[in-house]
Amino acid sequence: MNESETLPAGAPKPIFDRLVNEAHAIGKEVLAANAADVDRLARFPNESIDALRRARLLSAYVPKAFGGMGLNVVQIAKVCEVFGQYCGSSAMIYAMHKIQVACVVHHAQGSPYFQSYLRQLVDEQRLMASATTEMGVGGDLRSSICAVEVEGDSFRLTKKAPVISYGEAADDILITCRKSPNAPASEQVHVLVRRGDYTAEPLSTWDTLGFRGTCSTGFTVTSHGKAAQILPTPFADILAQTMHPFSHIVWSSLWSGIAIDALNQARAYVRTEARKTPGETPLNAIRLAEVDRVLQEMRNNVATFTHEYHDLLMHAPREALTSFGFSIRTNNLKLSASQLIVDIVGRAMLICGISGYRNDSKYSIARHLRDAYGAALMVNNDRIMKHNATMLLVHKEG
Amino acid sequence: MNHLAAIRQILAQHGRLSVNVDTLNDDSDLYVAGLTSLATVGVMLALEDQFNIEFPESMLSRRTFASLDAIAEAVDELATPSSSKVPVGT
Incomplete structure (x- = not known):
């Protein structure tokens, strides 16, 4: 890298x-x-x-x-x-x-x-999908029950994944598993399984409050392929250096996008109000000004961290990406953005009033709000907070 | 100084390894033995307590905890009184 x-x-x-x-x-x-x-x-x-x-x-x-x-x-x-x-x-x-x-x-x-x-x-x-979580270990990405079995230059792998987002539509899936049937739960590798080389038997359905189109159904994936499809880097490194920071950056970015659109709806609504009372700033314009500041904080937070990651990726040794400090900041970005999206979208709804609350209004904020609540639980914030609490026992800000 | 025996005991208590510490060599890869970066926090706190040392931020890396030898080296470095590193007369 x-x-x-x-x-x-x-x-x-x-x-x-x-x-x-x-x-x-x-x-x-x-x-x-x-x-x-x-x-x-x-x-x-x-x-x-x-x-x-x-x-x-x-x-x-x-x-x-x-x-x-x-x-x-x-x-x-x-x-x-x-x-x-x-x-x-x-x-x-x-x-x-x-x-x-x-x-x-x-x-x-x-x-x-x-x-x-x-x-x-x-x-x-x-289109690539991901199967990291597993029945029996829940959301702990750093532990696997299933193991890849390599024989000669081929492998076999079966995983019971409670969630594979768009698993049915994906062309390929990156699956985490133990390196071998004898390996400890934490010695993991990342394996690319290809459409045509796997069967996926549904374990659950996807009928949720928000992010409904991600179709994050659970599957038992039974796969085979060439041993060369196992990524050459230990998953621990892939997670620390790429999956963890990259996920929180792209998620926080799209959450910002949802918040931006909610605010645009609120702005459009306030404008129609303003037209009704020329020469006077409507009351909810104050609320708009207030929430606009929060959106700016959210976007600045995402931008700052994204640039930090970009710089480290391009110019720093790998070690820099595995430090507790960087990991804590990555987690803080996720904690902050996932809470701010609910805050911002909720305020946008209040600005639009009943028009925002309705499903059938052009100012509807309903989908934004339902999506917003998903942010805190895709990698549960409490789990993230606990990791930070543990790392902060020894980390000192320099 | 060699602290390997004490470090071994701390690892057994706090390392949450997936294998018995007694089966490991001094240079065995602890991450292969199931050590995770979060578990290193517990190990580190116990080491600080046992040896009356403090790990600086720069040593909170994966490499520091890669093996029993690596930990012993870090402990030795931190446990050496700083006065003995300073030339006499300064």
């Missing part, structure tokens, strides 16, 4: 600005147009993901050397924020896919198998 030329270095500003405009256009025309239907039916947003495929956005984080766009993490975060403004579920699927792509880009580029996989991902715009 220290050879920065193999990491996506970022697109030049004019090109990236055009891409952001394009993302907004896709957001308006496709994501927003289907968001209500996706939400109501708790169905996979096919139209959104197809549109992102056509725009080649599924390989946005793949370095140019492999044919991807080579956007850096700051730019990926921006794209997630844009999509969050149009459909929370589509944005979440995009963000989760990007986390998996980053794991491969950061930790498997040295392997000929994954070099060719990255090219294939670019050509076919493959």
Whole structure:
């Protein structure tokens, strides 16, 4: 990861600005147009993901050397924020896919198998999903019950995953498991299983308050493949250096997007009020000013951490990403953003009053609010807080 | 100074390893033996208590806790009174 030329270095500003405009256009025309239907039916947003495929956005984080766009993490975060403004579920699927792509880009580029996989991902715009949680260990990502069994140059792996977001629509799944049947629960590897090489038997359904389009059903995945599909880096390192920070960055970014859209709704509502009483600032405009400040804090928090990660990724030794200090700050970003989204969206609803509360109003904030409450429990905030409490016993701020 | 025996006992008590500490060599990889970075916190606090030392931020790394030898080296470094490192007369 220290050879920065193999990491996506970022697109030049004019090109990236055009891409952001394009993302907004896709957001308006496709994501927003289907968001209500996706939400109501708790169905996979096919139209959104197809549109992102056509725009080649599924390989946005793949370095140019492999044919991807080579956007850096700051730019990926921006794209997630844009999509969050149009459909929370589509944005979440995009963000989760990007986390998996980053794991491969950061930790498997040295392997000929994954070099060719990255090219294939670019050509076919493959969608990657993740199976980290497991029946019996719950949300503790650093422990696995299932183990990959390698024989010769092949492997077999079966995992009971309580949640695999868009598992049915994914082309490939990155699965965590023990390194071998004799390995301790914490000695994990990350294995890429490919569509056609696995069967997925549903264990549960997905009928939730929010993020309904992510279709995060549970599955028993039974898979096989080539031993080369096991990522060459221990999962502990992949988690610390990539999955953990990258997840909280892209999630917080799309949550910001949801908050931005809720506030835009509130602003539109306040404007119609203002038109009714020319020359007078409506009462709820004060509330708008108040919540706008909170949104700025949220976005600044995400931006600061994203830049820190980008700089460390590009310029610092790997050790810097495994320090307690960095891990605590990563967790703090998630804790803060997941709480602020509820706060901001809730205030936006109050500003819109009954029009925000209604499902059938153009000022409706209902979906935003339902999505917002998911943020605190995808990787439960209490678990994160406990990790920080433990690390803070010995960490000193320098 | 060699603190290996005491460190071994602390690991057994606080390391939450998935194997018996007695089966490990001094240079065995503790992460392979099930040590997690969160468990190192408990180990560190016990070491600080036992040896009356304080781990600086710079030593809170994965490498410091990679093996019994690595921990012993860190403890030795921290337990050496700083006065003995300073040339006489300063």
